[in-house]
Amino acid sequence: MTTKRILLYAALAAGAFISVFPYLLVVLTAFKTKAQLNSTEPWLPGVPPTLDNLGRLLGGDFPQYILNTVIMTVLLTLGQLVFTTFAAYAFARLRFRGRDVLFWLYMATMMVPSAVTMIPLFLIMRELDLVNTWYGLLAPYILGTPYGIFLMRQFFKGLPAGLEEAARIDGAGPLTVLVRILLPLCRPALGTLTIITVISSWNSFLWPLIITSGDATKVVTVAIAALKVGIGVDYNLMMAGGLIALAPMVAVFVFFQKYIVRSVVLTGLK
Structure with missing residues (x-):
């Protein structure tokens, strides 16, 4: 694999990550409690995940x-x-x-x-x-x-x-x-x-x-x-x-x- 192709794939991967990252934050935040949101980094999942937010909305x-x-x-x-x-x-x-x-x-x-x-x-x-x-x-x-x-x-x-x-x-x-x-x-x-x-x-x-x-x-x-x-x-x-x-x-x-x-x-x- 040539250097040019490696750089191309790296650029594509970076662009894909930037595009997907906001949606990843939506998913991770939706399954966190308020305490987990304040105590963990935004890009890390809450442990344990919770369904309370979805339940409050759908209820x-x-x-x-x-x-x-x-x-x-x-x-x-x-x-x-x-x-x-x-x-x-x-x-x-x-x-x-x-x-x-x-x-x-x-x-x-x-x-x-x-x-x-x-x-x-x-x-x-x-x-x-x-x-x-x-x-x-x-x-x-x-x-x-x-x-x-x-x-x-x-x-x-x-x-x-x-x-x-x-x-x-x-x-x-x-x-x-x-x-x-x-x-x-x-x-x-x-x-x-x-x-x-x-x-x-x-x-x-x-x-x-x-x-x-x-x-x-x-x-x-x-x-x-x-x-x-x-x-x-x-x-x-x-x-x-x-x-x-x-x-x-x-x-x-x-x-x-x-x-x-x-x-x-x-x-x-x-």
């Missing part, structure tokens, strides 16, 4: 917050897949006046930070009496995002036009062409969009924090932030909540890492 309202997050993630993902696909197909294949201008105006909204639109969105939801409701929580994002539409549009434009033309000659309409001809070829792009939407929805914090205030619609990220109350901070309890919130994303990575790698390649190419 309260935290399971309801997990269920709320799952519902939000599933609904947003389904909405993104359906509405994004239809919009992308219209921009890629259908011809109508102002199509390209409308598309690029919509894409221009990607340059606007999401935090800038939070106050206008909240005011709209307040006027519609949708604050602290599921409708208000889901409405701004369930109909698609500029990035998702751009990704699917580019994938549609990369498919051979002859397939669609042959189907039209056989009498197929636009909906039949989309559902029976193009969508089966779009599985890589749909997988990419699904992974991106699941991760972003599960980790969403700012909009749920602004639009929700009751337990019926509170999600995991907001619930973890709410653990920091009063004068002190219960780091053990917060890290236990972080561990519970992190576990589904780790499961997604373990079971779908092949598709995640494919999605990274696809998004890089597009």
Whole structure:
């Protein structure tokens, strides 16, 4: 093994350790008592480990917050897949006046930070009496995002036009062409969009924090932030909540890492 290869592997190992270390601290702190947290180094496990922190969370309202997050993630993902696909197909294949201008105006909204639109969105939801409701929580994002539409549009434009033309000659309409001809070829792009939407929805914090205030619609990220109350901070309890919130994303990575790698390649190419 050459010196260059040794240095390369050493750099990769150091980068991997730096990336994983914060998650290791979350796991170690979640299984420590307050006394162990103050008496041991952060990177050392507590002996003996304790499940009290997880028990305190799971014995309260935290399971309801997990269920709320799952519902939000599933609904947003389904909405993104359906509405994004239809919009992308219209921009890629259908011809109508102002199509390209409308598309690029919509894409221009990607340059606007999401935090800038939070106050206008909240005011709209307040006027519609949708604050602290599921409708208000889901409405701004369930109909698609500029990035998702751009990704699917580019994938549609990369498919051979002859397939669609042959189907039209056989009498197929636009909906039949989309559902029976193009969508089966779009599985890589749909997988990419699904992974991106699941991760972003599960980790969403700012909009749920602004639009929700009751337990019926509170999600995991907001619930973890709410653990920091009063004068002190219960780091053990917060890290236990972080561990519970992190576990589904780790499961997604373990079971779908092949598709995640494919999605990274696809998004890089597009």
